[in-house]
Amino acid sequence: xxxxxxxxxxxxxxxxxxxxxxxxxxxxxxxxxxxxxxxxxxxxxxxxxxxxxxxxxxxxxxxxxxxxxxxxxxxxxxxxxxxxxxxxxxxxxxxxxxxxxxxxxxxxxxxxxxxxxxxxxxxxxxx
Amino acid sequence: xxxxxxxxxxxxxxxxxxxxxxxxxxxxxxxxxxxxxxxxxxxxxxxxxxxxxxxxxxxxxxxxxxxxxxxxxxxxxxxxxxxxxxxxxxxxxxxxxxxxxxxxxxxxxxxxxxxxxxxxxxxxxxxxxxxxxxxxxxxxxxxxxxxxxxxxxxxxxxxxxxxxxxxxxxxxxxxxxxxxxxxxxxxxxxxxxxxxxxxxxxxxxxxxxxxxxxxxxxxxxxxxxxxxxxxxxxxxxxxxxxxxxxxxxxxxxxxxxxxxxxxxxxxxxxxxxxxxxxxxxxxxxxxxxxxxxxxxxxxxxxxxxxxxxxxxxxxxxxxxxxxxxxxxxxxxxxx
Numbered sequence: 001x002x003x004x005x006x007x008x009x010x011x012x013x014x015x016x017x018x019x020x021x022x023x024x025x026x027x028x029x030x031x032x033x034x035x036x037x038x039x040x041x042x043x044x045x046x047x048x049x050x051x052x053x054x055x056x057x058x059x060x061x062x063x064x065x066x067x068x069x070x071x072x073x074x075x076x077x078x079x080x081x082x083x084x085x086x087x088x089x090x091x092x093x094x095x096x097x098x099x100x101x102x103x104x105x106x107x108x109x110x111x112x113x114x115x116x117x118x119x120x121x122x123x124x125x126x127x
Numbered sequence: 128x129x130x131x132x133x134x135x136x137x138x139x140x141x142x143x144x145x146x147x148x149x150x151x152x153x154x155x156x157x158x159x160x161x162x163x164x165x166x167x168x169x170x171x172x173x174x175x176x177x178x179x180x181x182x183x184x185x186x187x188x189x190x191x192x193x194x195x196x197x198x199x200x201x202x203x204x205x206x207x208x209x210x211x212x213x214x215x216x217x218x219x220x221x222x223x224x225x226x227x228x229x230x231x232x233x234x235x236x237x238x239x240x241x242x243x244x245x246x247x248x249x250x251x252x253x254x255x256x257x258x259x260x261x262x263x264x265x266x267x268x269x270x271x272x273x274x275x276x277x278x279x280x281x282x283x284x285x286x287x288x289x290x291x292x293x294x295x296x297x298x299x300x301x302x303x304x305x306x307x308x309x310x311x312x313x314x315x316x317x318x319x320x321x322x323x324x325x326x327x328x329x330x331x332x333x334x335x336x337x338x339x340x341x342x343x344x345x346x347x348x349x350x351x352x353x354x355x356x357x358x359x360x361x362x363x364x365x366x367x368x369x370x371x372x373x374x375x376x377x378x379x380x381x382x383x384x385x386x387x388x389x390x391x392x393x394x395x396x397x398x399x400x401x402x403x404x405x406x407x408x409x410x411x412x413x414x415x416x417x418x419x420x421x422x423x424x425x426x427x428x429x430x431x432x433x434x435x436x437x438x439x440x441x442x443x444x445x446x447x448x449x450x451x452x453x454x455x456x457x458x459x460x461x462x
Contacts (some may be wrong), residue, residue, distance in 0.1 A: 106202075110206055117213055117214065117217060118217050120217070121220065121221065122217070122220065124221075
């Protein structure tokens with residue numbers, strides 16, 4: 001299964017993947033809802049279309065965060081070593097980054113769910 | 128005991144969310160108590176845990192055990208609690224803004240906030256309207272929808288005993304729905320700092336039985352009989368130009384003169400000062416500031432800014448005490 005995943009790369013950028021997905025999802029939800037409620041004809045559809053759209057975006061965002069978490073888990077050596085990974089070695093640096101990425105992915109996962117939670121309860125722009 | 132008195136006193140009275148007289152305020156009070164009880168339980172648990180760790184624990188736990196505590200107590204528990212609280216608050220939101228299907232059945236109330244008073248218009252289902260100021264009346268057991276606007280700057284309309292607050296923003300119409308469940312006289316207050324007399328921008332809110340409310344509206348839809356009572360006060364009111372800013376039903380006092388614009392009001396608001404058609408029957412003078420009697424009326428007319436700093440109503444130092452009393456008596460007669 002792990003062959004499906006891309007080759008491991010050494011870059012700081014992988015650390016931010018999940019928070020960036022969280023930020024983009026947040027913006028898409030709020031900007032989308034704001035435009036829909038202010039100019040309903042621009043985007044078309046009714047409020048339920050907006051809710052379904054947010055659900056689809058949320059599933060996509062969560063999938064990307066799960067993939068980021070899986071890559072981070074691999075970088076962390078699948079949890080074989082315990083933190084704090086504090087030695088000044090290349091291996092410890094990698095393990096530390098993998099572990100930090102995994103934690104950030106978990107935080108982003110929960111945050112994306114919280115951002116999307118209103119669609120379960122809010123059924124109208126003015127309510 | 129003395130230290131807890133202010134806290135306990137704030138749990139009741141005419142301006143307390145914790146002593147609800149309306150459906151929305153009841154929901155908010157429940158939310159408050161759920162949050163408080165939940166917060167207290169978690170606080171007690173954390174204190175007990177830290178006491179255990181610092182005082183009573185005999186041997187240290189394994190690193191694996193510590194990891195488990197962090198995972199369950201530091202990740203799973205907060206995420207579960209926050210999810211539950213967020214879901215509860217979100218579930219509550221549509222209940223606090225119950226607009227939609229039943230629109231147009233009851234009385235709608237338009238309120239325009241100005242420095243430092245409230246213009247109130249009751250729109251009745253039959254298309255007629257009743258203009259008032261600085262006092263809100265609403266029927267018990269009937270949902271009342273408020274349209275909230277501002278003539279100058281951001282104010283906030285809040286009757287804590289009946290529901291949550293809603294900002295009044297220039298150029299916007301915000302909506303608020305309230306359902307009073309208990310008859311009584313409550314107190315509303317501007318809840319957004321709007322100038323030096325912000326704290327004095329209040330109003331009584333009276334929840335009445337529906338039949339009484341209808342009778343009240345019916346009476347207010349006609350000029351007060353006091354308008355035609357023979358009085359020097361009426362002539363003085365007109366001579367001094369009070370009617371330029373204040374409207375009085377049944378007189379030539381329109382209250383919608385361009386003076387409103389000169390005072391910085393937007394033309395759309397079309398109002399310069401509080402409507403005085405039935406001012407004598409209001410509970411207060413100066414937007415919830417003074418009890419409504421002739422002495423207070425005379426004081427307010429003579430120099431409103433000394434009672435209410437920043438009031439845009441000019442002072443009338445040229446009026447003699449007798450003249451002030453005459454105007455006050457005529458106004459008090461506008462029942």
